[in-house]
Each structure stands twice: as C-alpha cells, then as structure tokens.
Amino acid sequence: MLERFSAQARDAVTAAHDQARSAGAGSVTSAHLLAAVVADPRSIACVALAAAGTDPAAVARAARHTDDGIDADALAAVGIDLAAVRAQVEHEFGAGALDHPHARARRRLAFAPDAKKTLELALREAVAGHDRRIDPGHLLLATTRLEHRAPAARVLAACAVDVAAVRTQVERQRAEHPAA
Template sequence: MFERFTQQARDAVTGAQQEARGLGHDRIGPEHLLLALIACDGPAAAAMRAQGVDAAAMRAAVARLAADADGDPLDPDALRTLGIDLDAVRQATERTFGEGALDAPPGRFRSSGKRHLPFGPSAKKSLELSLRQALRLKHNYIGAGHVLLGILQDRDPRAVRVLVESGADLDELRAEVTRLIVAEAAA
C-alpha cells in the first residue's frame, strides 16, 4: 500500500513517528498523523487551516488527551478482584525501586534512542481507509488529503476530539479536503 503514497503522504507518516516520539508516546495514533498532516503543505493542511485549526492548538489538544488518559492506569478494584492488594504492591515496589516508582510518567524508563514506534490499531485503520478514499475518488495514489479523509472516516475518538478542540467542524473539514483533492487532481 505504501508504494501508492505520494511524497507528502509519506512525509506525514514519518512525521507522525516524530510527533509521537517527541510527545513521549509509545505508539503512533491518528492524532499524531493529524499533527504531521498540518505540518505539511497540501490539501489536508489547507483544509484544516481553513477550519481555523493551527498546529499549536492541535499539539496542545494531543498533549491534554494524553494527560487525561494517563491518570492512574492501575485500577485498585479490578486488581482486588484478582486477589492483588495494590497498596501492598506499591509498598514493595517503592522499597525496591524508590518512592513513586509506579507513578513514573510515560517514557521515563524507556530508552531515548530513535527506536521505531508501532502504529496503533486506529492509525493502521485510518491508513487503510485512506486507500479506500483514494479509490472512491478514482485516484491511483494516496495523498495527504486522502490520509485526512481516512482519519475522518475512522472517527477515532482521540482524533475527533483533537480536531473539535482545535476548532474544526468535521463535516465541513471533510467537504473542504475533498474539494481540494479533486481540484488538485484535475490540475
């Protein structure tokens, strides 16, 4: 499938990797694709900017989303049903690794190298849907605009939230990027 990607779409995919890594995330989601798309020139970025979306607002929304999701990943009630006492686990862990060891922020104990980050299921689906969007428009290539349409079709809650918090109207965004893709293909 990647052989059909234009350079702009390829740049968005590699840019998503950089965005996720820069935010300390351990996988690439559609929200990282959005950040990379708005950084590229082309129909996707133009359509998002026409909706009043800017990269800084979008990056802040992605960071807020990650912070909201971090919370306490250890559910004491769920662990208790399995016979695990979270307080006892915390105490034993802190005796061995130091105070707050279970509360480490994401990425704290990961290597800082330029390791490859995997695509999450929703990002993979968005990329697959970008192919369907290209075929729907009778294009034999996948451009950055098609990637945005794939993300919009998938309607991943994180991506939708990032776009809406950044000021986008999803239906208008879809219409605008489609208009721009068609105009670009006709030129």
C-alpha cells in the same frame, strides 16, 4: 501499502512516528498522524482545514498534547486540565520535562489500532475518489471517520472541526490542484 502514498503522505507518516518516539509514546496513534498531517502548511490537509475555519496549528498542538495512555477527559471530569499541568511542568522544569528518558532511542514503534484504522480509511478515501495516490488530504479525511474514542477523533471534536466543511475543502483543494 506505503508505495501508494504520495511523498507528502509518507513524510507525514514518518513524522508521526518520530513525534511518537520523541514523546516517549508506546505506539504511533491517530493523534500523531493528525499532528503530522497538518504540520506542513502547504499540504492539502492543512489548507483545507484552514479553509474550513479551523486553525491547523491549534489542531496540531492539541494532537501533540494527547498523551499516550492518559485519559484527558477523565481527568477533566475531576477538574484536572492535562494541558495546563503539562504546560506548568514544562514552564518549571523546561520543555520536554515529561518525556521519557529513553525517548530519543532509535526504536521502531508499532502503530496503535486507531492509527492502523486511519491508514486503512485513507486508502479507502483514495479508492473512493479514484485517486492513484494517498495524500495528506486522504489521511485527514480518514481521521474524521474514526470512532469517537480514537485520539484523533477526540482532538477534532475538542477543536470543534466541521467535518462536512473539511471534506468539502479537501475536495476543492484536490480539484484546484490535481497533481498535489
């Protein structure tokens, strides 16, 4: 399926894998894909998100701080702000202090079920739009269609992303820049 991805979309998938590996995650999640998709300020996804009224950098930060296997919502329910804890630990012990010691190992990570679903939905978005290639806009739209428990869906909800506005902006960007 990766042969159907544009160069930008392939780069985003590779960046998501690298990010997951460097964070010591057990797999690549939809949050890793979301962070990678909005990292390039020239991508359709990033431009559309900004045009829809959401700060792409804030989404990327939130997505990068979605910890694999840790339920931030459950911790918040008992008064623990996971992002604040991570920030304090990194302030005291340095950036990356919570990363696994073997995080830099060149191992291949599997895609978590929610990340696989994101890739499948991106393909469906491209087919529905009669597009020949899957681009970062399709990947962003795919994250908006995930089940609410998926990491990327939780990030989008936490950042109060207006899904309808994002869809409109992705379509507008695609119309203005058909080769993108």
